[in-house]
Amino acid sequence: MSMATQTLRVGERAIELTSDGFLCNPDDWSQEVATTLAARNGISLGEDHWWLIEFVRQHYHAYGNPPLMRVTVAAWRERRDGGSSRDLYQLFPEGPVRQACLYGGLPKPDWCI
Amino acid sequence: MQATNDDNSIMLIRAEPQSVEAENAQHEALVALRGCKGEVVVFFHGAGVDHACGAAAGSWQRLAARGLRLEVCSAAWQRRHEGEPEAPFVLSSLVRFWHRVATGYRLVCHREAGRGSRQGATWVIIVTAAPSEADSREILELVLAGASLELPLAVIFRDRGCGQLVGEFARGWRQLVDFDLASLYYTLCAEDFEPGIPASPLDREQAGHLCNTARGVICP
Incomplete structure (x- = not known):
């Protein structure tokens, strides 16, 4: 578990966050937590946001790391029958995979890819 | 000039x-x-x-x-x-x-004689690190970084590196196959070796040919 430096209030629960805003304990994640985390950054999670969060979560749990951007874009194109990385950056402008990890309750990606 | x-x-x-x-x-x-x-x-x-x-x-x-x-x-x-x-x-x-x-x-490359031809298309990465080695996960990251640039990659698991293809250790490598990010090969050793993920066996000669015709060979 990472060192907590912030607390997120979700209903009656106090969720501990790292200095970067990631969950200290992945087991604290829920859709309500994701919604609250995103709202702090002015993002209202819609259907496409949830697809991306779920895609990244599934990839992480299957392979032990978040997906490459090229993998994410390929899956997005398959879902939308087209599209590009720009669509994903419109959903999460600070990095689609990184922000999907953030709101998906996954650890902050610590690689330089 | x-x-x-x-x-x-x-x-x-x-x-x-x-x-x-x-x-x-x-x-x-x-x-x-x-x-x-x-x-x-x-x-x-x-x-x-x-x-x-x-x-x-x-x-x-x-x-x-x-x-x-x-x-x-x-x-x-x-x-x-x-x-x-x-x-x-x-x-x-x-x-x-x-x-x-x-x-x-x-x-x-300070570890291998086969350094590629610089004329081929594929980059070969030779993995010899056992999965138990402390930073072996970082070798997967090295490969994924090349894959992120859509470079044609072939990974050859050799010696103790073949352990990466078995059981829980294979989980991360599987994404290379599932998303067509790299071709996986192994050279071995025990005749009854069965990789846990799709990877093709190479004999010594085939592995040498792959390296010699590669654009470059990396031995992390």
């Missing part, structure tokens, strides 16, 4: 300081520096990032004064150290390493 990327060289070092491999690598870097018209870059990854601090840094700093550029994988560094590496080491990334390789930097 201005140097082009073809005149430049790059070397990957993952061996920890004071190891025989690290000494060999430093010797190769010196040879490259003497024989290269362009830039010579040494990229430190895995346990190799420890060269960028403490007593190990001194000999590299002396080579840097003669023109060697020293780059350190930022993720591998941050896993092991706080702050910045000692000057003139600079933080860089695996993607930048691959970008240099893909744009024509000559790969200097």
Whole structure:
């Protein structure tokens, strides 16, 4: 578990966050937590946001790391029958995979890819 | 005449300081520096990032004064150290390493004789590290970084590296197959070896041919 430096209030629960805003304990994640985390950054999670969060979560749990951007874009194109990385950056402008990890309750990606 | 990327060289070092491999690598870097018209870059990854601090840094700093550029994988560094590496080491990334390789930097490999033809299309990465080795996960990151640039990659698991293809260790490597990011091969050893993920067996001759016709061979 990472060192907590912030607390997120979700209903009656106090969720501990790292200095970067990631969950200290992945087991604290829920859709309500994701919604609250995103709202702090002015993002209202819609259907496409949830697809991306779920895609990244599934990839992480299957392979032990978040997906490459090229993998994410390929899956997005398959879902939308087209599209590009720009669509994903419109959903999460600070990095689609990184922000999907953030709101998906996954650890902050610590690689330089 | 201005140097082009073809005149430049790059070397990957993952061996920890004071190891025989690290000494060999430093010797190769010196040879490259003497024989290269362009830039010579040494990229430190895995346990190799420890060269960028403490007593190990001194000999590299002396080579840097003669023109060697020293780059350190930022993720591998941050896993092991706080702050910045000692000057003139600079933080860089695996993607930048691959970008240099893909744009024509000559790969200097201190571990293998087969260095590729530079004419082929595929990059070969030879994995010999057992999954139990401390930084073996970082080898997967090295491959994924190349895949992120959509480079054609072939990974050959050899000797103890074949253990990466079995059981829980294979989980991360499987994404290379599932998303068509790289071709996986293994050379072995025990006749009854069964990889846990799709990978093709190669005999010694086939593996040699793959390396000899590759654009370059990396032995992390």
